[in-house]
Amino acid sequence: MPSSRASVQPVIIQQRNLVDQVADYLTQAIIGQRFMPGERLSEVQLARDLGVSRAPVREAARLLESRGLVVSQPRRGFFVRVLDPGELVDIFDLRLCLERHAMERLAEACLPETLAALRHQVEVLCAAAASGDETRRIEEDLAFHRLLIASAGNQRLLRTFNDLAHELRLCITLITKTHEAPDSIAESHHHLLDALASGDGTRCREAIDYHIGVARDYVIQGIEEARA
Amino acid sequence: MPSSRASVQPVIIQQRNLVDQVADYLTQAIIGQRFMPGERLSEVQLARDLGVSRAPVREAARLLESRGLVVSQPRRGFFVRVLDPGELVDIFDLRLCLERHAMERLAEACLPETLAALRHQVEVLCAAAASGDETRRIEEDLAFHRLLIASAGNQRLLRTFNDLAHELRLCITLITKTHEAPDSIAESHHHLLDALASGDGTRCREAIDYHIGVARDYVIQGIEEARA
C-alpha cells in the first residue's frame, strides 16, 4: 500500500553548514553597510575573522554572487557590488514586470483569505513604519510584496523575486534619506488592496505601476541627495 | 579629475579557470542527457574523471544550483534537478511574464534595426529547423528570444531570462518527441515580428501569449508522450 503520508514531516532541521552561516554573515554585513559598495572582500581576512577556512568563504561568496550582492573578478577576488543608476532602473523595471504579473493573476481570482493575509501584512508594515525602525520597515515592506507574489501561486516567480529582493536591499543601502511618512505608506498599500478587491485588471495594473514608480523615484532621489 | 571612463574596458579576457570549465562540462552533460534527472553527481568521481580536485567541482556545482540545473541536499550531495509538471507550468508562466514585458517595451518604441536583427535571427532559426538538427534548432530558438529580451534594453531582465533558459533546456531534455514542423516555426515567429512592427501593444501581447502557450503545450505534451 502506497500511502498515507510519504514522510511524516521532512524534519527541516537542516544542519547549518558553515557556508550558509558565512553567507548570512556576509549578507547582513553588506546590507548593514559594514562592507561598503566596491569594497574588496579578502578571503583570507574573512576566514581569519570568522575562524573558518577559506573554502566555506569562497562558496558563500559565490552564493552571494548569484544573488547579485557581490561580483567576482578572476584572480582578483570578490567585491561588494556597486550599482550604477542604469542598473537601478533595470532592477525596478524587472520588479515592475514581476509584480504586474502577480497582480494580474490575482485580479483574475483572489481568494478572500489571500486578501485578508495581505491586509494583515499591511497592518504589520504600518506598525513597523510607525515604530521608526527603518530597517524593520524595509523588511516588512518587502515581506508584503513577497506575500503578494507568493499569492500568485508561482514558486519560480517567487524565487526570482527573492533574488531581486537582495538587490533591492542593496539599493536601499545607498540612500541616507529620512524615512517616508507612515501615512503615505499606509495609503499607498491600501490602494493596492482596493484594486485587488475590485478584481479590475486595468486598475490593478495602474495601482502597481504607480506604487513601484513611487518606490523607484524614492530610491533614485535618495541616492542623488546622498551623492550631493 | 575624477573621470572619463572608470575602466577603459573591463578586459573580458577572463582566464578560463577550472570552475567555469567544470560548470560548462556539467551543463553540457546535463543538457545532453548524459546525466539523467535525479542522478547523483559524486564530487569525488567527477573530480577523478575530469582530473581536477574536488574544490572546483563543488564550486561549479553550486553555480549550477543557482541556475536551477542541480539541487543540493546537505550531507548528501548534488543531484540533477527533477522537474515536476507543476514546476514546468511555473517556468513557462515566468517566461511569459518576462517576454510580455519585453514585447510591451518594444511595442512602445522598436527601432528598425532591432526589427531587422530579429528578422535575421528568425531566418537563422528557420535554417536550423530545416537542417533537422534539433539541438541547433533549440539553441537558435532560444537565441531569438534572448535577442528579443535584450532588445528591450534591460540587462537585469536579460540575466533573469538567461537563468530561466537553463531550466527551459532542462525541460526540453524531458521530451522525446520528433521535432516541430519547420513551417509552423517560421509562421509562429513571423507572427511575433508582425505584431512588433505594428506597434500595437495589445496585439503584441496576444502574439507572445499565443507563442509561449504553444511552446508550453508542446513541452507538456511531449513529456506525457515520453512518460507513456
Add this chain to the structure above:
DNA sequence: GATGTACAAGCTGTCGACAGTCGGCAATCG
C-alpha cells in the same frame, strides 16, 4: 621630474588529507 622595471608581499586558484556523517548490509532479536 616622469617613466619604466624589478622586487616583494599578499592574494587567489587549486590541491590532497582528515574527520564526521549518511546509506546499505549483515547479524541479532522478537
Add this chain to the structure above:
DNA sequence: CGATTGCCGACTGTCGACAGCTTGTACATC
C-alpha cells in the same frame, strides 16, 4: 520471518598548504 541494531564503506564538509598571479613599492633610467 520481519524488524531492529551495529558495522562498514563511501561521501561530504572542512582544513591547511603550495604555486602562480596581481599589486604596490622602491629603484634605476631617460
